[in-house]
Amino acid sequence: MSRAAERWDPATKRAVALIMLALLALLLYRFRGVLPPLLISFLLAFILDPVVDFLEARARLSRTVATALVFILVALALLAAPAMAAPSVVRAVRSLNLDFAQIAADLDRLMAQPLVFLGQEWDLRQVYGEFRQTLEAFLSTVASGTVDVVVGFASTLFWLVFILLSAFYLTRDGDRIVAWVESLAPPFFRDDFIRLRLRITEVWHAFLRGQLVMALLLAAITTAVAMAVGLPNGLALGLLAGVMEFIPNIGPIIAAVPAVLVAFFEGSTWLPLSNVWFAVLVLGLYILIQQVEGNVLLPRVLGRSLNLHPLIVLVAVIAGGSLAGVLGMLLAAPMVATLRVLGEYIYCRLTDQDPFPEPVQPPPPRWGLGRQLWNRVRRRVLADRWVVRPARPEDRAGVEAICARIWEGHDYVPEVWEEWLADPHGQLTVVELGERVVALGKLTRIADDEWWLEGLRVDPAYRRLGVARLLQAHQVEVAERVGRGTLRLGTSASNRPVHRNVARDGFRRAAEFLSYVADPLPGPCPLRSLTADDLEAAWGVIEGSPVLRAAGGLYEVSWHWMDLTRERLAAHLAAGEVWGGDLEDGLAALAILPPNPRAERLSVGYVDGEPEGVTALAWGLRVLAARRCFEKVRVRPPTYPPLLAALEAAGFARVWEHCFWIFERPLGTAVNDDR
Template identity: 40%
Template sequence: MNRQNYVNSPRWSDSSKRTVWLILIGGALLLLYRLRYLLLPLIMAVVLAYLVTPAVKGLQSRFRLPKSVALALVYLLIVAALIAIPASAIPPIANQINNLLNNTPRYIQQVGDFLQKPLVINESIEIPIDELALGPTYTALTTNLLDIIQTVGRQTLAVFSTVASATLSTVGWTIVVLFLSFYLVKDHETLFAGIMQLTPPDYRDEMLRMSEEINKTWHAFLRGQLVLCLVVGMIVFGVALVLGLPNAILLALIAGLAEFLPTIGPVLAAIPAAFLAFFQSESSWIGQAMSPFWFTVLVLGLYAVIFQMENYYLVPRIIGYHLKLHPLVVILGALAGASVAGLLGILLAAPVLATGRLVLLYVYCKLTDQPPFPDMVTALDEVETAVSLRPFSSAEPPASHQTKSVLEKEQT
């Protein structure tokens, strides 16, 4: 076609643009609903890619390896771990969960008997807790509690059994997650550049800043929370071994997972340890030397020390304060996440809420004509002021070009 004969098509009206946008959004939501079974593997792949990327970059920089070689090494280690961990770690954990489930009715009955007689400390101090008449209330509470504990325990055992048996479906979805995360790590720069190309030029600086803030949030939470869970779990495991508490692996697993629930998580993690200390004190070499009451106090005191050290030393250094969320919001988000996506919803509730907070804050600032990132505006004003104060010569580019080049250097 002759270029001179080409005629531009008419521009779309605002109503046409809105109609097209609504159709595109509706189609995307419909497609998302139809392919909702792929959301969980995709989320798991994104999380795995987030965790793997630093290891790949570390191998590249430290050993000067090509990216493909570093990727292959990291994923070979992941595959080896996926084969070795179910074979070595899952059977003892499943046995301890099964043992705890079988003993739970006995523990609950013993607590009921304990509440029906006075509490004697050191054979000299007697506290008449039986006069409080807590027995009927306790029985009513534990009737439903026992059902909940056994249901959760059976579901957990079913998950471990599925992983340990490595059914065809489990292996297939694991391969899908590994392949998706592999290509996300391999091509994440290209994917991000493509997304930025679709962003209107006037919004690219703000979208870059938004992506940086979201990346900080997920970086701080995912990698930091994983390290925190491992550290707290290992400390609890070591303390349980030294004290001689039964089910040390299970107590460590509970303590590690409880880190995803701020404030209330450590309290929940200490409850099974207190039960074991009180009702199985004879299994511990320290518990044999003191009464069950004081052994339970010792265990709870050590748990309090561990979680205070976590709050005041580990959390600020490992995770920091990037989430900026109140613990109550995180707890409510975890409960909502559990109803939507089960265990994964609990684990990812905090970073999802923090990301939503950033997006809502950006939208609010746009609706109220405020700068969403005031420090960017301040930096722009400072650069423009500095450029305007310099003597202008014909050899120098205009101030607007200087400002743009300076900002581009800052972004790079």
């Protein structure tokens, strides 16, 4: 190695890193005035990026053209908003009909007399005189500050242009910027960095989407309530309530103040109430609206995306306001949620836990009536345009585009694409619409009499249009034509659309499984590798056991569930893939460890035995995983309570909220429906 290519020693690396951090901190402090506009640019780009992606994909526009079109519309909206709002504001101010001269005269008369309170006289003339002098000086300053107003307007216009230009370039080149930032992460940390970025992005997406929906809802509800009770300027007050919704906790209070003041000074346009009681009514209605928002709307709109206690949000808003003003108050909640994501990651790394456990599949969303009707119309229009055909090599790009939107971009299908495409015994099928691949699925032959459906994916833009049902029906038809025996598939217990589709195609639920994981454990291994000589003892543990009955007679090999037969057990024994634990009476429990070259975990395909023996076996599997340098031990047991309790006693923890259901149907049985 040449002198120039020698590695820096740790001391040099630390020194350079500290110097760079110091320079970065100095630059941030020196140009701190640019940070708020730049942060607003990032937020604007973050919000508009999905819109640009939509135009780029659907309208077939280039990234630059789509971005320019979106920002032209934004600029036009910014120009049109003041012009449209100015007349309403002027009318609202005029409608107050406040006679400031009369109010000043009344105050002069009131303050000219001593104030009697609780038998004591209070002379407020001096205090009032000082207040009036201060107010007059302030108004004089405002009246003579025309030049300052012009300068301030020019400065605001400059920063507005800066924000729009910065956001334009960030939106147009966002993907390249993200890829460049990800490339800077060290190789050993890059995967964690990408997952952290995706989680943080999800937090901000959830916050911004939820806040926008909440703002629109609050604006509509407040406007409707204000007009219903005859509150003047109801539309303006409703818009104010919508804007203030972006400031957590404090924003609704700020929005309520002008409404109560308008009610107090103006009264209702039709309710026979005094101004005081009308103001009390308006205050009560605002409180009621906030209760409905907090207890009904907010949980439904935002769900548990941020999962922050209100007290934490309140403290964060106050702290954000003191540090960064209004912008800090606006971004307090998502910033705290981001810090929570980072804190959870650091805690998991410090305690040697998995910071990215297997994701839990959420329940399907419930679409509204309008969306259901729209999907029905689209389904009928597109019914004759779907093309179901075997996959071809040139379909890879379309398939990867679909998989990029699934499981945070960590779908395994691109990794097995070539293998699936070259499979001579099964069939990889795609659904095409106008030369665009919108769905795919794989029919795999496990054995001559066992077949498996897997990899069913539908482009999110084409879901709920019957594509999955069409594809699955085609695959069942192919399996009926080329296969015999049993056809199976697996899906989450929460995936109700798939449940309906498999019921139509004659499937029945055969078993349900969970997923348990544990960390490796150093120490002596109490297990032994079983051999062909142990076949009778091993089959004696399995045959007729309640675990096998709960599993529907199945066991798992690389996400494929198949019949556990004596012949297959013998094959695993011959390959050295069965491990057992002995008690005084002999073999008490066993585990089948089928090979899985893609896994970073020790995968256990089947566990059976006496509960005490299973617990000892599970401890031994953790030791075996440590010896083989696996990151985790993963077991997918059937929902048999004694087995689950035995695993938990050995330190295994459940990682799936929902069960994984296995469905099966015999081949050679035609199913007629109104498909």
